[in-house]
Amino acid sequence: MALSPQWLDELRARITLSSVVMRTTKLQRAGREWKACCPFHDEKTPSFYVNDQKGFYHCFGCQAHGDVIRWMTDQRGLPFMDAVKELASEAGMEVPAPDPRAARQAEKRASLVDVTTAAQQWFVETMQSPAGEKARAYLESRGITAAMSREFGFGYAPETKQALKDALKGFDERMLVDAGLRVEVEGKAPYDRFRDRLMLPIQDQRGRVIGFGGRILEKREGAPKYLNSPDTQLFDKGRTLYNLHRAAPASRQSGRIIIVEGYMDVIALAQAGIAEAVAPMGTALTELQIELLWRHVETPVLCFDGDAAGQRAAMKAVERALPLLRPSHSLRFVRLPEGLDPDDLVRDRGKAAMAALLDDSESLLDTLWRTERDAVPLRSPEDKAGLKARLLAHVDTIADQDIRALYRRELLDRFSAFAFPRKEWKGGGDGRRFGNNRDASAGRPQVARRDRTASRDALFAATIAGLARHPALVDRHHHALARLAQIDPKAAPAIDFLMENTESLERDGESPILLPDGLVAPPDETRFAFLREGTDPQSARDALAEAVSLLVERPALDAALAAATARFETDPEGAFAEQQRLLRRKREFDGRIGRMASERSAPAAPIDGSTRGAPATHDETTG
The missing domain is CATH 3.90.580.10 (Zinc finger, CHC2-type domain)
Known part of the structure; x- marks a missing residue:
């Protein structure tokens, strides 16, 4: 073998x-x-x-x-x-088969390097000859110095179809074809691939010439602006990055590698003093190229044009990188001003402008979020659902479990904040209207809030007075009263007094507990049926039981509503639904409190069944 x-x-x-x-x-x-x-x-x-x-x-x-x-x-x-x-x-490599042909192929690859090296020398010599005047003029027009031209090995391929073959007579025709320098077409004689083009050598990480890129000098119908060598035994465009053999050492000084779209961008940045730039081979960045970059820096910076094509290329790189992400390894992105590429930017605005953009690069997550957010206007719930689905589809491609979970959380938080912007309550918390105005210090809603607070305070004072008259009910509602004392510190002294004094009373006669002055505000006995004289004792007990229940559950509702509101930023849909349910329950409770403490409550009906006074109304005191 x-x-x-x-x-x-x-x-x-x-x-x-x-x-x-x-x-x-x-x-x-x-x-x-x-x-x-x-x-x-x-x-x-x-x-x-x-x-x-x-x-x-x-x-x-x-x-x-x-x-x-x-x-x-x-x-x-x-x-x-x-x-x-x-x-x-x-x-993903095949081990050479144990036969003489494998050995011959290995030898052939080594000999192909000899072919490409000889071709490179000839291209350089040709550019320095009278035939290369046009290529030299082009470099001068682009502001490329003679030092840069020598450093990057610029050359020129003449226009004739057989010039390269004639210059490299020492190599077999087959080798020129296998090296990608000649094109073989059935029924026609082979011809030179690169003609009338400014030539740049493509080198591997060891600096060996493995292929070429050629830029057209005069526009011709159907001819591409840039032409690369085809894939050969030496050159695989999906595994190669232009200028990596120079950029890798430079990256150890700068701590970064910059990926730009073309050869000339790399050279322009190098001439401006930014030596750590590379370029893919005319295609979107591949998974293998990303892994290759991560061997040198943990977070390469991709620099794309600000136009639509540049943004599509950036998104393609995001999609390629997501499944590969691992701790500390990611990509960053620079958006150039629209209409400018790196070459234009450094020539027009200088190195400082490029450095500023690199310092302000955008994370992969930010690029993903911005691109998908701006892809479709969010005019409907369906549009919002589409954005959420696209984001989660991207997240699902991430192989690393921890990174996938963190991306999911971050993107859903951003989606929630964007699709459901948090709104402040108007009216001091009554939950009937939404708005963005934080100033709710005046107007009817505040009055309504004070009215409800007064109603609850009046109900509490009346309930304490009612329990003092019916002390047997204190033990019956012991747990509820203890909970009320715990969640409402203002109620605790009166509740503690009731519990401490029930043991000394004779339960058979339900002797009243005498409340000390100032413990609670004196209630208006005409407002509450269970305090008025003549009220059926059982009805009074039932009303007191409902009053205790209302006083205990109302603070619990307030706490649940506050918790739902606090979740609004992280779970707007769930928090909003919970808010609405709690607000309906809260209004129902306020209505019951209002009815119990109604200023127009009718006096209790006498035992004989006759009526006195008007029926009760509560339209002005319900929540």
């Missing part, structure tokens, strides 16, 4: 070393590395370090050192090929 150095390098590049080590060893973040007590020898302080960027671990105590394959063989005890097979399965 032939495992070429190139294949093994690719395997190591696709696996995050710390994620493998963490399965058996507890790691702690130490700057840009991870540290732990060494698993290969006993120690009390950490001297074992893992560096994902460099792809190795090292112990400063016992000198253990190696890459991810060595970890599997030394720490896990696996044979070399078993370790390779397990890692290859995790990385």
